[in-house]
Amino acid sequence: MENTNPARTFQLPFRQVHLDFHTSEHIPDVGAKFSKSQFQEALRLGHVDSITLFAKCHHGLSYYPTKIGRMHPHLKRDLLGEQIEACREIGVRCPIYLSAGIDEWMALNHPEWLIVGKNGAGKEPLAAGWNLMRFNSPYLDYLCAQIEEVVNLWADNDGIFLDIIAPRHDYSHASLLEMRRLGLDPANDADIAKFAQQVLLEYYQRTNAAVRSVRADTQVFHNGGHIPIGAHGFNFFNSHFELESLPTGGWGYDHFPLSARYAMTQPREFLGMTGKFHGSWGEFGGFKRPAALRYECSAMLANGAKCSIGDQLHPSGEMNLDTYALIGAAYAEVQTKEAWVKEISPAAQVAIVSAESHQSEWRGLDVSRINDEGAARMLLELHIPFVILDEHASWDGYEVVILPDGFELSLAKLEQAQIFIKNGGRIIAAGSALLNESKDAFVLNPSATLIGRSPYDPDYLVASELSQEVPVKSPIVIEGGAYEIKTESAQVLAERRVPYFNRTWEHFCSHQHAPDSPEMVGPAAIFGNGIVYFAHNLFSQYRLMAQPLYRDFFCAALKLCFPAGLPVQTNLPTVARFNLLEQKQAKRFIAHLLYAPISFRAMKMTWGTPQPLEIIEELLPLQNIQVALKIKEAIKKVSLVPSCVELVFTQTGADVSFAVPEFTGHQMVELRYQ
Numbered sequence: 001m002e003n004t005n006p007a008r009t010f011q012l013p014f015r016q017v018h019l020d021f022h023t024s025e026h027i028p029d030v031g032a033k034f035s036k037s038q039f040q041e042a043l044r045l046g047h048v049d050s051i052t053l054f055a056k057c058h059h060g061l062s063y064y065p066t067k068i069g070r071m072h073p074h075l076k077r078d079l080l081g082e083q084i085e086a087c088r089e090i091g092v093r094c095p096i097y098l099s100a101g102i103d104e105w106m107a108l109n110h111p112e113w114l115i116v117g118k119n120g121a122g123k124e125p126l127a128a129g130w131n132l133m134r135f136n137s138p139y140l141d142y143l144c145a146q147i148e149e150v151v152n153l154w155a156d157n158d159g160i161f162l163d164i165i166a167p168r169h170d171y172s173h174a175s176l177l178e179m180r181r182l183g184l185d186p187a188n189d190a191d192i193a194k195f196a197q198q199v200l201l202e203y204y205q206r207t208n209a210a211v212r213s214v215r216a217d218t219q220v221f222h223n224g225g226h227i228p229i230g231a232h233g234f235n236f237f238n239s240h241f242e243l244e245s246l247p248t249g250g251w252g253y254d255h256f257p258l259s260a261r262y263a264m265t266q267p268r269e270f271l272g273m274t275g276k277f278h279g280s281w282g283e284f285g286g287f288k289r290p291a292a293l294r295y296e297c298s299a300m301l302a303n304g305a306k307c308s309i310g311d312q313l314h315p316s317g318e319m320n321l322d323t324y325a326l327i328g329a330a331y332a333e334v335q336t337k338e339a340w341v342k343e344i345s346p347a348a349q350v351a352i353v354s355a356e357s358h359q360s361e362w363r364g365l366d367v368s369r370i371n372d373e374g375a376a377r378m379l380l381e382l383h384i385p386f387v388i389l390d391e392h393a394s395w396d397g398y399e400v401v402i403l404p405d406g407f408e409l410s411l412a413k414l415e416q417a418q419i420f421i422k423n424g425g426r427i428i429a430a431g432s433a434l435l436n437e438s439k440d441a442f443v444l445n446p447s448a449t450l451i452g453r454s455p456y457d458p459d460y461l462v463a464s465e466l467s468q469e470v471p472v473k474s475p476i477v478i479e480g481g482a483y484e485i486k487t488e489s490a491q492v493l494a495e496r497r498v499p500y501f502n503r504t505w506e507h508f509c510s511h512q513h514a515p516d517s518p519e520m521v522g523p524a525a526i527f528g529n530g531i532v533y534f535a536h537n538l539f540s541q542y543r544l545m546a547q548p549l550y551r552d553f554f555c556a557a558l559k560l561c562f563p564a565g566l567p568v569q570t571n572l573p574t575v576a577r578f579n580l581l582e583q584k585q586a587k588r589f590i591a592h593l594l595y596a597p598i599s600f601r602a603m604k605m606t607w608g609t610p611q612p613l614e615i616i617e618e619l620l621p622l623q624n625i626q627v628a629l630k631i632k633e634a635i636k637k638v639s640l641v642p643s644c645v646e647l648v649f650t651q652t653g654a655d656v657s658f659a660v661p662e663f664t665g666h667q668m669v670e671l672r673y674q
Helices: 036-045 079-089 104-109 138-153 173-181 189-211 255-263 290-302 321-340 370-382 411-422 538-545 548-561
Strands: 015-020 050-056 096-099 160-163 220-223 241-244 270-275 306-312 350-353 386-389 400-403 426-430 448-453 459-463 476-478 483-487 491-499 516-528 531-534 568-570 577-583 588-594 599-606 609-615 621-630 635-641 649-652 655-664 666-673
Touching: 015 321, 036 079, 036 321, 050 079, 050 138, 096 138, 138 160, 138 189, 173 189, 189 220, 220 241, 241 255, 255 270, 255 290, 255 370, 255 386, 270 290, 290 306, 290 321, 290 577, 290 588, 290 666, 306 321, 321 666, 350 370, 370 386, 370 538, 370 548, 400 411, 411 426, 426 548, 448 516, 459 516, 459 548, 483 516, 491 548, 516 548, 531 548, 538 548, 568 577, 588 621, 635 649, 635 655, 655 666
Parallel strands: 015 050, 015 306, 050 096, 096 160, 160 220, 241 270, 270 306, 350 386, 350 400, 400 426, 426 531
Antiparallel strands: 448 483, 459 476, 459 491, 491 516, 516 531, 568 621, 577 588, 588 666, 599 609, 621 655, 635 666, 649 655
16 A cells, blocks of 8 residues: 655656547558747747646556557657657656556457446447456556556656556456355445445556666556545656646536545645536547636636646647637746745634545546535635545634535544534534434533424525625525524524425425415524534535525535635635635745636536536636734735735734735735745
8 A cells, every 4th residue: 555655855847738639540641740940839839837748548558568468559750759858858847648547459359448337338328439458467467567568668768657546346256256255245236336445446556566667766647536635555656746737627616626635635736627528528629718728727826736737649640729828827927826825724713624434445527515615605705715624634723614514524533523622613514514423412512402303395594683794584495404502691693483394295385385384493503512503404405506696605604614704705706716825835824816707508418418618718807805804924015916016904913804906817916924
C-alpha cells in the first residue's frame, strides 16, 4: 500500500493542455502533417507550459515504435518522440498518457479479458463505443509492460497519466471463480463491490511500481473523472490530482468548486481540467467562446488550482491554431496572475463534513452527493469561503461545521462533534445528521426531543423572529418529509405546518399538494446547545429545487452561528463567486471575485444521458462591489492585483472593508498583513 505522507515536492505548471489523441485504425496518414515548428508555434500562441502527450490511446494503438503493443498501422514516424523533442526545445513540460481501463485492440484480440456485466454481456455488440478491460486478467501484465517500456524509452519523462480508472463490478467466469477462492459470494452485491475494490488496489500497486521502475520520483496520476472524498488508500497513489470537470460536458459550472474545496484540504497539489470544446471530449470542430475559457481558468485559480485545458489533436498531427489562439486568450491572463496564486492555503472558517458513506472505498461520479452539493451551493451563493472535509479530517481551526442531511454520526464523529462544541464551535445539521443508527433519538442533542418521523410530505416552513432574512412570512412548501421534534430550551428559527392531507387517489387538492392547515405543529428549525438543527432535508431539497427561500433560512442559521458577523459580506450577486486564500510566506490574503452570466441553452446527450448545457458567451462588468471581511491580522495595504492599484480600506478590530470600483470576469484583491 502506498503511504499517505505528503507528496514529493514539485511545482505543477499553471498552464497545461491535455492533448487527446484517440485515433481509429481506419484513419489513414496519421501524423503525416506533424511539424515540429508548427507544434511549437501552437504552444507559444497558447502560452502553454505543459502538454500531456499520448503514448497509447483508447483504441489500444501506440504512437511510437513499440515492442509491446501495436503501433498505429497508418503512423510512419515516432510521433510521441518528435512531440517530446519539440517540447524539450522550448522548455515545455510533457507528461505521457496511456489509456489503462480501455484498450480496443486488446478487446478485439483477447475478449476473455473484458468486463462482463451482471446480464452476462459487456457493451452492446453493435453499439459504437468502448469496451472495459479487467485488471484481474493478463491485461494488467500487458499494461504494466507498456508503462515500463515508455519510462525506459523516456527516462527523463515529466510523469505518467493513466486513464479510465475505477472499480468495476465484473461477472466474468474468471472473476466469479476468483471470488469463490477468496471466500466471497458472487451472488452478494456487497461481495462483488468488495472484490472490485481489491482488484483496483492491485492495479494501483502494480502500475505505480511500473511507473517508478526506472526513476523513483516519477509523477503519476490515475484519472477516474473524480477524486473520491476520504478514499486515502486509493487517492494517495497519485502524486498530484487533476480534477476533470468540463462545465459544458455534463459537469456544470458548480462541480469544480466543490471538488476543489475538498482537494485543497489534501496533501497534494492539484489542477482543474476543463476543455476547449463547446461540449465535451472527442468533439472535433467544437470551440467555446474565449470568455468562457477565461472564466473557467480564473475559477481554477480562485479555488487554489493550476489549470489544464483539454484539446484533441487531428489525426494528421497538425495543431489547430484557432484552438491555441482560444487557449492563449485565457492563458495569457493566467500568466499575469501566477505570483498571487501559488503556494496558497484556504482561509475558510466554515467546513462541510461530507455525508458520503463508505469513504475508505473508491467511489465514482455516480455516487449521489445532493446533500453535500446543496450545502456547498448555498455557501457559494452566499459568498462564504468553505472547505469540504472527509471523515478523517480534524475540525480544528473552523468556527462552523455543517453536517448535511444523511450524515452518519459514528461514535468517533460524535466525540469529535462534542469536543468541537465544547471548545466553542458551532454546528449546522439537517435531517438525520444528529440521530442514532435507528433514527429514533438524538445522539447529539440540539436541546430538543425527537418524537418521530412526520407522516406528511410535503409540508411547510414558517419564518420566526430569528429568521428575518426570509422575506416571505407565509408558509413555504418543502418536500421530502420532516422529523417531528419538541424543543426543550432551544430557540425556534422556523415553525412547521402540515397540509390538510397527503395527496392520494382518495383525497387530493389542485394539481400538486394540499395547502397548509392553520395550526402550527412544532418547530422546523431550532438553535440550542451550539447547534442549529433543521428537521427537513434542507440541503438535499435545495439541490433538487433551488428554492432561494431555503437558502434564506440557512443564512439566518449562519448568522446565529457568527454573532459578531458573517466571515464575508458583499453586494456581489448570488451568481457571482467569492473566495479567500492565503499566501502565508508572502504574508497576504488574496480575495477572488468572479462573475460571468451563465445560461442554459440546450439539453445535450453526454455519455448517453441528457444534461443541461451551460454556456458563457460574454463577460460583463460589475461595479462598486463592497466587501467586508473578518480578518484577525493587521492589514497594512489593500491592492488590486496584478495591476497593483491600491484601494482605500478600513479596519476596526477584525473587520476589514474595501470597495472594488469595477471588474470584469475575475478580480484578485491583495490584503497584505504585517
